[in-house]
Amino acid sequence: MSSFEVSGLNKVRRSDRGSYEREAIYAMLDEALVAHVGFVQDGRPVVMPMVYGRDRDRLYLHGAKAARFAKAMAPGVPVCVTVTLTDGIVIGRSAFHCSMNYRSAVIHGLAQLVTDSEEAESALAAVTDHLVPGRWAESRPMTEKELRSTAVLRVEIEAASMKSRSGAPIDEDEDYALPIWAGVIPLRQEAGLPEADDRVIAGVDIPASVSARRAAR
Amino acid sequence: MSSFEVSGLNKVRRSDRGSYEREAIYAMLDEALVAHVGFVQDGRPVVMPMVYGRDRDRLYLHGAKAARFAKAMAPGVPVCVTVTLTDGIVIGRSAFHCSMNYRSAVIHGLAQLVTDSEEAESALAAVTDHLVPGRWAESRPMTEKELRSTAVLRVEIEAASMKSRSGAPIDEDEDYALPIWAGVIPLRQEAGLPEADDRVIAGVDIPASVSARRAAR
Numbered sequence: 001m002s003s004f005e006v007s008g009l010n011k012v013r014r015s016d017r018g019s020y021e022r023e024a025i026y027a028m029l030d031e032a033l034v035a036h037v038g039f040v041q042d043g044r045p046v047v048m049p050m051v052y053g054r055d056r057d058r059l060y061l062h063g064a065k066a067a068r069f070a071k072a073m074a075p076g077v078p079v080c081v082t083v084t085l086t087d088g089i090v091i092g093r094s095a096f097h098c099s100m101n102y103r104s105a106v107i108h109g110l111a112q113l114v115t116d117s118e119e120a121e122s123a124l125a126a127v128t129d130h131l132v133p134g135r136w137a138e139s140r141p142m143t144e145k146e147l148r149s150t151a152v153l154r155v156e157i158e159a160a161s162m163k164s165r166s167g168a169p170i171d172e173d174e175d176y177a178l179p180i181w182a183g184v185i186p187l188r189q190e191a192g193l194p195e196a197d198d199r200v201i202a203g204v205d206i207p208a209s210v211s212a213r214r215a216a217r
Numbered sequence: 218m219s220s221f222e223v224s225g226l227n228k229v230r231r232s233d234r235g236s237y238e239r240e241a242i243y244a245m246l247d248e249a250l251v252a253h254v255g256f257v258q259d260g261r262p263v264v265m266p267m268v269y270g271r272d273r274d275r276l277y278l279h280g281a282k283a284a285r286f287a288k289a290m291a292p293g294v295p296v297c298v299t300v301t302l303t304d305g306i307v308i309g310r311s312a313f314h315c316s317m318n319y320r321s322a323v324i325h326g327l328a329q330l331v332t333d334s335e336e337a338e339s340a341l342a343a344v345t346d347h348l349v350p351g352r353w354a355e356s357r358p359m360t361e362k363e364l365r366s367t368a369v370l371r372v373e374i375e376a377a378s379m380k381s382r383s384g385a386p387i388d389e390d391e392d393y394a395l396p397i398w399a400g401v402i403p404l405r406q407e408a409g410l411p412e413a414d415d416r417v418i419a420g421v422d423i424p425a426s427v428s429a430r431r432a433a434r
Contacts, residue, residue, distance in 0.1 A: 009261070013285050033404075034303055034317065036253035038262035044226070045255035045262050049301040049321045068230050084266040086251055086406070091427060094357040095345040096367075100251065104266045128312040132402075139312040140392055146313040168414035175357055176416045181424050183417065185349075186409035187250075189303070196400040197385035199393045207398050210308060 010159035032083040053126030060123035070151035092169035134209035227376035270343030277340035287368035309386035351426035
């Protein structure tokens, strides 16, 4: 299994919780739905939630060409793309040992505006199929006008790391004698039954892609 | 209801989806569990998931004094604190109108290391009670040593905005005639049954705080 090189950019300080393994990081990127994308604008950090797609060692972001982030990122700026899955609330006997069970991946790279229309279209397919695998092929194809109004940004993954915590709280030895409850509240993102909009024409059923998405996460 | 002043920092470009109302933004901050905190380090953006607490117009973050973010933020640096709740996957008839239903709040401010020990302790209470309301009072009190090893950061909220999307996909008029399913997959974060750790002493039941947290979200 290949690993990302460890550098000042991605070094995890708590090494017991860190990983640099490409496969594990990519699996997390594929599982999560929304990333928090950070960039610097006028010297200040800006963090925005965004959907994304992955194609091998590239992440793709998109938005309206008029959007602030698209203008800010288009010239090729460093971005940090972070995805987090929250698995539980960890409740220790002391507040000091309260925490979260989670998995998070932090990706560093340069955002670049995609100018090649073939790459832009396959990037948008990756973003759509990340939301609902298989949906791109079922959708009405993108028009030229839609493609022209969309900014697609490529982030070549330059450095990446992952952190996670799982399991019970870890309390101080002497605290285990206290009459205080401790444990974990598990958290899970659940998908409900798909709700058709009012104008789906008669006889058109929920496609397999959408039913499958329900089960996935 | 009071609103945050609109400036270059917090202006929402899609005004139909934006809000600057303090009450709505604070309600969202109180509902979400994890924030994505962005800061600039060596000229590059870094985004980290963190738990947090709120006390009126202040957010509090915390971590080990040895942690990278604590060292980076302690001198008083601009941060962007973003929280996002994902409410659904929006599936249009075209990929162009696929989207998410979500609520997100973006907060800008300066992080400042809290040096007053009383403020630090009440900040840690806010963080703990944000995870599980009422838990601070039930926990074994913080020791001097624990307090000394913890970096607490105050973020005075300087600018804030909120964005949200809800409801069905909005397709192009002519696309409603297509035999393509469209609608929403609702998403919800569910809390499972609390799991006691193996060493809770006999007769100690799940406290009301933890049972209540289950229901909340």
